[in-house]
Amino acid sequence: MRSRERRSPDLRGSTIFENVFADRCDARAETKRIHTMRHLFTTPLLLATIICTGAGCSILTSGERSSEIAESSDRTDYYIHPNDGSDARSGLATEEAWRSFAPLNRQELKPGDRVHILAPGHFDQSLRISGSGSRAAPIEVHFAPGRYDFFPENALRRTFNISNTNADPEGEKAIGIFLEQARHVRIHGHGARIVFRGKMIEVCIDRSEDITISDLKFDYHRPTVSEYRVTENDGDHLEIKVHRDSQYEIRDGRLVWIGEGWEKTGNLTQELDPETDVVRRTRKSLQNLQIEEIEPFHLRARGKSDLKAGHIYQVRDTFRDYAAVFTRRSKDIVWKDIHFHFLHGMGLVSQFSENLTFDNVVIAPDPKSGRTTAAWADGIHVSGCRGKVQIKDCSFSGMHDDPINIHGTHLRVVERISDNQIRVRFMHKQTFGFMAFNPGDDITFVRWDSLETYAPNTVEEAELLNPKEMRLTLAQPVPESLREKDVVENVTWTPEVLITGCEVRRTPTRGFLLTTRRKAVIENNKFYRTWMSAILLENDASGWYESGAIRDLTIRGNEFFYCREPVIHINPRNSIENDSVHRNIRIEGNRFWLSDKVAIEARSTKGLTIAGNRFYADQTLDPKEAIRIEDCADVTIRRNESFPIED
Numbered sequence: 001m002r003s004r005e006r007r008s009p010d011l012r013g014s015t016i017f018e019n020v021f022a023d024r025c026d027a028r029a030e031t032k033r034i035h036t037m038r039h040l041f042t043t044p045l046l047l048a049t050i051i052c053t054g055a056g057c058s059i060l061t062s063g064e065r066s067s068e069i070a071e072s073s074d075r076t077d078y079y080i081h082p083n084d085g086s087d088a089r090s091g092l093a094t095e096e097a098w099r100s101f102a103p104l105n106r107q108e109l110k111p112g113d114r115v116h117i118l119a120p121g122h123f124d125q126s127l128r129i130s131g132s133g134s135r136a137a138p139i140e141v142h143f144a145p146g147r148y149d150f151f152p153e154n155a156l157r158r159t160f161n162i163s164n165t166n167a168d169p170e171g172e173k174a175i176g177i178f179l180e181q182a183r184h185v186r187i188h189g190h191g192a193r194i195v196f197r198g199k200m201i202e203v204c205i206d207r208s209e210d211i212t213i214s215d216l217k218f219d220y221h222r223p224t225v226s227e228y229r230v231t232e233n234d235g236d237h238l239e240i241k242v243h244r245d246s247q248y249e250i251r252d253g254r255l256v257w258i259g260e261g262w263e264k265t266g267n268l269t270q271e272l273d274p275e276t277d278v279v280r281r282t283r284k285s286l287q288n289l290q291i292e293e294i295e296p297f298h299l300r301a302r303g304k305s306d307l308k309a310g311h312i313y314q315v316r317d318t319f320r321d322y323a324a325v326f327t328r329r330s331k332d333i334v335w336k337d338i339h340f341h342f343l344h345g346m347g348l349v350s351q352f353s354e355n356l357t358f359d360n361v362v363i364a365p366d367p368k369s370g371r372t373t374a375a376w377a378d379g380i381h382v383s384g385c386r387g388k389v390q391i392k393d394c395s396f397s398g399m400h401d402d403p404i405n406i407h408g409t410h411l412r413v414v415e416r417i418s419d420n421q422i423r424v425r426f427m428h429k430q431t432f433g434f435m436a437f438n439p440g441d442d443i444t445f446v447r448w449d450s451l452e453t454y455a456p457n458t459v460e461e462a463e464l465l466n467p468k469e470m471r472l473t474l475a476q477p478v479p480e481s482l483r484e485k486d487v488v489e490n491v492t493w494t495p496e497v498l499i500t501g502c503e504v505r506r507t508p509t510r511g512f513l514l515t516t517r518r519k520a521v522i523e524n525n526k527f528y529r530t531w532m533s534a535i536l537l538e539n540d541a542s543g544w545y546e547s548g549a550i551r552d553l554t555i556r557g558n559e560f561f562y563c564r565e566p567v568i569h570i571n572p573r574n575s576i577e578n579d580s581v582h583r584n585i586r587i588e589g590n591r592f593w594l595s596d597k598v599a600i601e602a603r604s605t606k607g608l609t610i611a612g613n614r615f616y617a618d619q620t621l622d623p624k625e626a627i628r629i630e631d632c633a634d635v636t637i638r639r640n641e642s643f644p645i646e647d
Helices: 014-026 038-042
Strands: 048-053 056-061 077-080 114-117 127-132 139-143 147-150 173-196 201-206 209-220 225-233 237-242 248-251 254-258 268-273 278-282 290-295 298-302 312-316 325-328 331-340 348-351 354-363 380-383 386-392 395-397 404-409 411-418 421-425 442-446 453-466 469-474 487-490 496-500 503-505 512-514 520-523 526-528 535-537 553-556 559-561 568-570 582-588 591-593 600-603 605-611 614-617 627-630 633-638 641-644
Touching: 127 139, 201 209, 248 290, 331 348, 348 354, 354 380, 404 487, 411 469, 421 487, 496 512, 512 520, 568 582, 600 605, 627 633
Parallel strands: 077 114, 114 139, 127 173, 139 173, 147 173, 173 201, 173 209, 201 325, 209 331, 325 348, 331 354, 348 380, 354 386, 354 395, 380 404, 386 496, 395 503, 404 512, 496 520, 503 526, 512 535, 520 553, 526 559, 535 568, 553 582, 559 591, 568 600, 582 605, 591 614, 600 627, 605 633, 614 641
Antiparallel strands: 048 056, 225 237, 225 312, 237 298, 248 254, 268 278, 268 312, 290 298, 411 421, 411 487, 421 469, 442 453, 442 487, 453 469
């Protein structure tokens, strides 16, 4: 039985709203039982707003709207000037401009409303956009060019349970730009540069629809990844040049990295060889060396070390406390002509959202900065989304994890409660606490060891019992063949995917990870020297529990330059033979410049075509040697060629 959808000025639709309520409440008390709000919309409280604060959640009817939100009745222009404005003014003319975002944050914007930020400056509040424009008359926000410093001290804060990055579920996260229950909004950056002065979610899009953000640059004043170059290693001591953006202190001969609101010695290091442009993770560090400062940003380390002269080292904490950008329960989101010069946290995470477009999004250090790191972890991370995910003409350089990762989440079945009810559990410590299933969602059961799908069903009711477990009531009986450790996948929330015209450089991990059962195309992309496989296709029910049985994937027209092998790796994590975990994969018309021999390795795939690819190698190579196949069915290999690499 699908929950009934009703609308009000504050509720965009029952499915999204009810699950956000559950997501937020569970962060307040882990043991509190949370039910979906499906019955709310069949009671007299049809038009209601749920307000959640640190003290809990309360329901307001439409006649009891929060006094914190003031409605603007007509099409209005608002003006903000951080240097010459005053919050005591009206904000309705350039000479009446407000100084801060605070007065604007209290407005419920209407069709055609425009916000003009007249000059760059310092802001210690979030920029919050709430309200509904229309497709014909969207809400517009315009930034004047220049540098904007966003400080977290008085920013809006929220608790979120974020896929793959949930080490601090109770921690309130400061937000820079906050689109909250907003519809039909256009944010025009005009080349403005927003610099964050402490850990923040740079942009949060929550329960919103038809949002376009364009022509903006984002950066950190003090990135949460520190960098230094070894200029000399004579065996007994090192000479070190620390990047000017990496503040530090020397305490008892030990190096401590100092940030804006944080400090750390660092527990993960990456090594960049500027000569080859290869970056990889390493155990090398300054941890056990005696450090002294010769002059600011020039250090001397005494002791033996295998740190290499000329190489650059990137150091960070591994505590997953933030996503750099977080989108949840939202629809029709477009990022266009955007530069992210630094992302703290898990990158651009989109969770249970629909129709996402990333068009000319560049995640790379500002060339003028001299930095080599742009992302604390992933670039674009899509978890449990649907509709179309389009990633076009994007560039990735300086990642600390995968540039693109698209997947769902398997939950383990831990109890058959009744003939049509099961209790399921999030299994990875970094992914939990959100509504992974909704009434009306189609699901499939999956064998945990073979990854065979079986017994499709539909969710009638979904309850978040606690942050780690849900109870699902199903339309059909629970299969008698259910086994211990089997999992379920949400089939409804799986996207079509297009990744085209993108470039990947300076990546210590994989290039693209993708698992979805809907049509997917990876075409005309370039990958340079990834330290692991350039494209990895997995699906597992025993590690990260990232789901997705591929059913229609084309990889064509891509170029791979000296990536770690196998360059394309089809590697579902089944422990029992199954020749059809993935199906219908075509790898056609690609070009591979190989460091060794293996371009493509595939296992447990049915309907695999490898055709018209070109392999370039330093050594004589039979095209058959470049392809490895294990436990696959219906495999076609034809017209692949090999060529020597010419100087």
